[in-house]
Amino acid sequence: MSVPVPPTTAAPERDDRAHALRPHAEHAFAAELSALAVQDDRPRPARWKLSPWAVATYLLGGTLPDGTVITPKYVGPRRIVEVAVTTLATDRALLLLGVPGTAKTWVSEHLAAAVSGDSTLLVQGTAGTPEEAIRYGWNYAQLLAQGPSRGALVPSPVMRAMAEGMTARVEELTRIPADVQDTLITILSEKTLPIPELGEEVQAVRGFNLIATANDRDRGVNDLSSALRRRFNTVVLPLPESADSEVDIVTRRVEQTGHLLDLPTAPDGIEEIRRVVTVFRELRDGITADGRTKLKSPSGTLSTAEAISVVTNGLALATHFGDGVLRPGDVAAGILGAVVRDPAADRVVWQEYLETVVREREGWTDFYRACREVSA
Numbered sequence: 198m199s200v201p202v203p204p205t206t207a208a209p210e211r212d213d214r215a216h217a218l219r220p221h222a223e224h225a226f227a228a229e230l231s232a233l234a235v236q237d238d239r240p241r242p243a244r245w246k247l248s249p250w251a252v253a254t255y256l257l258g259g260t261l262p263d264g265t266v267i268t269p270k271y272v273g274p275r276r277i278v279e280v281a282v283t284t285l286a287t288d289r290a291l292l293l294l295g296v297p298g299t300a301k302t303w304v305s306e307h308l309a310a311a312v313s314g315d316s317t318l319l320v321q322g323t324a325g326t327p328e329e330a331i332r333y334g335w336n337y338a339q340l341l342a343q344g345p346s347r348g349a350l351v352p353s354p355v356m357r358a359m360a361e362g363m364t365a366r367v368e369e370l371t372r373i374p375a376d377v378q379d380t381l382i383t384i385l386s387e388k389t390l391p392i393p394e395l396g397e398e399v400q401a402v403r404g405f406n407l408i409a410t411a412n413d414r415d416r417g418v419n420d421l422s423s424a425l426r427r428r429f430n431t432v433v434l435p436l437p438e439s440a441d442s443e444v445d446i447v448t449r450r451v452e453q454t455g456h457l458l459d460l461p462t463a464p465d466g467i468e469e470i471r472r473v474v475t476v477f478r479e480l481r482d483g484i485t486a487d488g489r490t491k492l493k494s495p496s497g498t499l500s501t502a503e504a505i506s507v508v509t510n511g512l513a514l515a516t517h518f519g520d521g522v523l524r525p526g527d528v529a530a531g532i533l534g535a536v537v538r539d540p541a542a543d544r545v546v547w548q549e550y551l552e553t554v555v556r557e558r559e560g561w562t563d564f565y566r567a568c569r570e571v572s573a
Contacts, residue, residue: 218457221317222310232265242286244362244404245312249282252311270307271300272446277432284430285312290385290407295434298500301410305366308408313363318354322369331355331380332390345394356390362404370409375419385428443474443501450505460512466523472564473504473528485554492550495536495543507531525567533571
């Protein structure tokens with residue numbers, strides 16, 4: 198017997214939604230999603246808000262026939278996005294895999310927003326994530342008063358997605374204990390969630406799927422069982438291929454974040470953004486951009502996400518304690534904090550990079566001095 202889960206009542210529009218510090222993707226880009234829905238005449242899978250083509254266009258950007266510009270949410274190989282979107286249109290779940298800072302969560306959120314119009318059916322994976330977060334829990338007051346009943350059952354985001362034909366998200370899957378991870382096996386293979394306390398089950402309706410993210414660096418924390426891994430189609434999100442691509446990503450995300458924080462745009466800050474990206478890429482790759490000097494890499498990941506954070510913080514410093522122009526002194530402390538995670542080993546790597554590369558690089562004198570000052 199299948200137990201229906203009451204549909205989620207849409208939250209009423211609130212006047213303070215525009216003031217949210219971090220609006221959900223479906224709210225922040227509502228105009229683009231609406232324009233795509235109007236122009237989208239391609240076949241849509243059951244309960245999808247957009248066709249796979251429109252979902253890919255939403256993520257990668259483009260110009261619609263009516264002239265509407267869709268801003269890119271992900272800068273990377275088109276085929277990666279196409280494979281991810283196509284996976285969600287099949288009966289296999291999607292696993293986004295990559296090192297920290299490769300936009301796994303960002304892509305997951307925007308995929309759910311474009312496919313289901315709701316990116317909030319989310320399970321955050323941690324070492325303490327319980328089984329109830331994936332399956333269901335109980336309202337203990339009702340459970341004690343009435344015993345197990347439909348009214349006392351509290352559906353998880355995954356159960357709600359199954360019942361409503363929507364997309365659920367599980368962040369940091371490999372941080373979840375292995376026995377809790379494996380509660381997904383029946384859900385993903387049989388598309389059903391048993392409720393033995395009631396002698397019933399919830400069956401997934403068409404449109405349901407699941408997106409999980411996992412960190413390449415966390416292999417060995419809680420490796421996925423072979424049975425669970427087989428239920429996923431894995432898509433690896435790479436680091437940006439070129440410095441120009443990474444500069445573009447950082448610039449776009451800083452502009453978006455700065456707008457939410459009421460920070461001015463930094464038209465003269467592109468030089469500092471390029472410097473931050475160059476430093477991160479060279480230390481990450483263990484070699485200078487010209488290929489002439491091999492470098493030691495620090496213990497941190499120096500991801501694109503960290504570069505965005507460094508530049509955003511620098512822009513805030515320039516706005517509140519400077520003249521509004523992003524300068525080397527505004528980003529130097531952030532770079533130091535990102536590079537030097539291990540006070541002993543990483544500091545040696547950083548000092549060597551400063552003296553052998555930054556000091557000798559033409560046009561980087563002010564940057565070198567700013568970094569030396571905060572490193573002293």
